[in-house]
Amino acid sequence: ADPKQVRHFLRDDDLTPEEQAQVLDLADAMKKDRFGYRPFAGPRTVAVLFDKPSTRTRVSFAVGVGELGGLPLVIDAGSSQMGRGEPIEDTARVLERQVAAIVWRTSGQERVEAMASISSVPVVNALTDEFHPCQILADLQTIREHKGMLKGLTLAYLGDGANNMAHSYLLGGATAGMHVRIGAPAGYLPDAVILDRAAEIAAATGGSVTAVSDPAAAAAGAHVLATDTWVSMGQDGKEERVAAFTPYRLDADLLAQASPDAIVLHCLPAYRGLEITGEVIDGPQSVVWDQAENRLHAQKALLHWLAVRSGQASGAPEA
Ligand code: CP
Ligand code: NVA
Numbered sequence: 001a002d003p004k005q006v007r008h009f010l011r012d013d014d015l016t017p018e019e020q021a022q023v024l025d026l027a028d029a030m031k032k033d034r035f036g037y038r039p040f041a042g043p044r045t046v047a048v049l050f051d052k053p054s055t056r057t058r059v060s061f062a063v064g065v066g067e068l069g070g071l072p073l074v075i076d077a078g079s080s081q082m083g084r085g086e087p088i089e090d091t092a093r094v095l096e097r098q099v100a101a102i103v104w105r106t107s108g109q110e111r112v113e114a115m116a117s118i119s120s121v122p123v124v125n126a127l128t129d130e131f132h133p134c135q136i137l138a139d140l141q142t143i144r145e146h147k148g149m150l151k152g153l154t155l156a157y158l159g160d161g162a163n164n165m166a167h168s169y170l171l172g173g174a175t176a177g178m179h180v181r182i183g184a185p186a187g188y189l190p191d192a193v194i195l196d197r198a199a200e201i202a203a204a205t206g207g208s209v210t211a212v213s214d215p216a217a218a219a220a221g222a223h224v225l226a227t228d229t230w231v232s233m234g235q236d237g238k239e240e241r242v243a244a245f246t247p248y249r250l251d252a253d254l255l256a257q258a259s260p261d262a263i264v265l266h267c268l269p270a271y272r273g274l275e276i277t278g279e280v281i282d283g284p285q286s287v288v289w290d291q292a293e294n295r296l297h298a299q300k301a302l303l304h305w306l307a308v309r310s311g312q313a314s315g316a317p318e319a
Helices: 017-032 056-067 088-096 109-118 133-147 164-175 192-205 215-219 238-248 288-309
Strands: 045-050 071-076 101-105 123-125 154-158 179-183 208-212 224-227 263-266
Touching: 017 133, 017 164, 017 192, 017 288, 045 056, 056 071, 056 288, 088 101, 088 109, 101 109, 101 288, 109 123, 123 133, 123 288, 133 164, 133 224, 133 263, 133 288, 154 164, 154 215, 164 179, 164 192, 164 208, 179 192, 179 215, 192 208, 263 288
Parallel strands: 045 071, 045 101, 101 123, 154 179, 154 224, 179 208, 224 263
Antiparallel strands: none
8 A cells, every 4th residue: 555545543633523423433333243344354464562551452452353354463562572672663664564554552652653654554543641542432432322422512521631531532522523621630731732733623523622620610511521540551650640630539429510411431440439439430320331342343443444545445344
């Protein structure tokens, strides 16, 4: 394939609103017909690289590639030469001649960008310090399943407003035409450049984005409440973080501020008693297990869509 034609998914705004809707529609179709789509039949191989730990992302990509007729090749940094400092570009040149796509969880966003800048096969961000866009596709699929729509709904995210999940909710939620509110303390508010970019997207989709420090104001009337760990992979200073984020704990009182039929999301892993109480995550408004399952369907749809858009597969389901 011509590298210029190849589509990558490195951040949520790599998909236009129309494209995001196409991927979500495909995810719903694939969830109903789980073994009916086989763009990687052959089998073609997808490299799934991890520089950080993972349960959901590892399992859902490995299972998903298999269900798409392909072969998942899961590699941890500690067992690859990249983990010993082999350049990203050299790794890309080796992989692109053998695999159909490269999925990568790593630290800095610039690392997935470097891989994509020279890769002739799609590169997918499976979480960086800055973004977690595959998770947001699954979250949007989950919200649509439970609420029947996305556009015009309010999603409030409480906690670390400067982490990958907050940034991806801003970009991905704005792309979907949602009203995204981040409730976070001073010092942990979203990156201003990302907030501006999300506002620009929202202006075109009819959504909106705001960042506030009052947790109750953030949650007020929301249709979706979301939170995430207070200490992301690679971060230290747990004690200060717990002190700063405690007012943002997603507990029954905060949930009571939201719309009475609000749903609760958490990308997992969850730390009960810190960012969310057991009562809320294990309660009737929580949809976290649907959310975790939808990683599979949303990522299968994304991989299929990228393969078609990059000229590597046909658009029709293949038996
Ligand atoms: N939510 C998520 O990405 O989970 P893992 O870290 O287990 O992959
Ligand atoms: N913000 C979390 C998400 C884990 C899936 C982290 O980066 O550790």
